[in-house]
Amino acid sequence: MTQADDAALVARLQAGDQTAYAQLVEDNASRIYRLALRMMGNEEDAEDVLQETFLSAFKAIDKFQSRSSLSTWLYRIASNAALMRLRKKEPVQVSVDEPIERDDGDTLPRQFFDFCCLPEETLLRDEAHEEMKRAVDELPVTLRSVFILRDIEGLSTEExxxxxxxxxxxxxxxxxxxxxxxxxxxxxxxxxxxxxxxx
Amino acid sequence: MTSEPAADNHATHDCRRYIDNLSDYADGTLDDDLCRELETHMEHCENCRVVVNTFTKTVTLYHQLPAPEIPNTVRERLYKVLDLREFRPEDDE
Known part of the structure; x- marks a missing residue:
């Protein structure tokens, strides 16, 4: 969606056009659900986050000022909704603050197996995909949210x-x-x- | 190629410096001079070569991870909760 398309849709949303609300949902429900599912790790919570995201967006649309795209704004609402829920579930582990930076033990590579040479059918098998998802689920949420948006959803660093x-x-x-x-x-x-x- | 832990052998000052810049290297945004330095370093540091290659491969594999689809039932319930069922665009899937 171009900036002009975004601006036109925002104008219709702020005018209370119900077809514009439906278009916003149609255009963004899939990506918000994907983000929610990857953040929450289960379908039930993902659906709750999805619904909460659009309910919150509709309430706040009058205050939307186009400093970001509509989709980035929705990602922001969805991320906050997911983090709030995760914080209720895991209050000790989930903080919006900077994670404590640990040095060597946290980031120094310890595994030096060069898996790049493995055949594609091994790298892309379903079991490998499940392992990749499990590894993301186990990231601290402060790292998980950044990784999902940047490397899985494909947002830029700025977005x-x-x-x-x-x-x-x-x-x-x-x-x-x-x-x-x-x-x-x-x-x-x-x-x-x-x-x-x-x- | 080895899978043995070798962190102690890998914690040289140079290696640490390159590890700190791995993301920029994988994204193709690393400064040209540092990029050349890293590639020269990798020619004689097997562990760094493996880490760089597998780091880049990790990013690529995640880019290729199949996206989960939103189930139709979830989409339908969303429109219902938002009271927008009558405004839903024609299904073009």
Whole structure:
């Protein structure tokens, strides 16, 4: 959707046009559901976040000022809704503050199996995809949210920062740590195929 | 190629510096000079070469991860909750 399309839709939304509300849902429900499912890890909570996102967006549409695109704004509402729910479930682990930066033990690579040489059918098998999803689920939520928006949903660094109300440097730092942790997990997982296991 | 932990051998000052810039390298946004330095370093540091390759591959694999679809029932309930069923665009899926 271009900026002009966005502006036209915003004008209709702010005028209370119900077909515009439906269009906003139709255009964005899939991506918001994907984000919610990956953040929450289960379909029931994902659906709650999806509904809450659009209900909140409709209430706040009059205050929308086009400082970001509509889709980034929705990502922001959905991320906040998901984080609020996760915080209720895991109050100790979920904080919107900067994660405590730990050094060597947290980010230094320890697994040096080169899985790049494995056949594509091993890398892309369903079991590998499940392992990839599990690894994301196990990321601390502060890293998970950045990784999902940036590397899975394909937002730019700036859009991710905007959606999560973070600085650019915080996004880069969290993305780096998330990617390093996932690399470590995938290396450990795929190492079994390089150490004699058969497909 | 090894899967043995070798962190102690890998924690040289140079290696740490390159690890700190891995994301920019994987995204193709690393400064040209540092990029050349890293590639030269990888020629004689096997562990860094593996880490860089697998780091980049990890990002690529996640980019290719199939996207979950929103179930029709979930979409229908969403329109109902929002009281927008009569305004829903024609299904063009």
């Amino acid at each position: 991710t920062a905007n959606a999560l109300d973070l600085s650019i440097s915080a996004v880069k730092s969290r993305l780096m740590r998330a990617r390093l942790k996932l690399r470590e997990e995938l290396s450990t997982y795929f190492a079994r195929y390089g150490n004699g296991a058969q497909n």
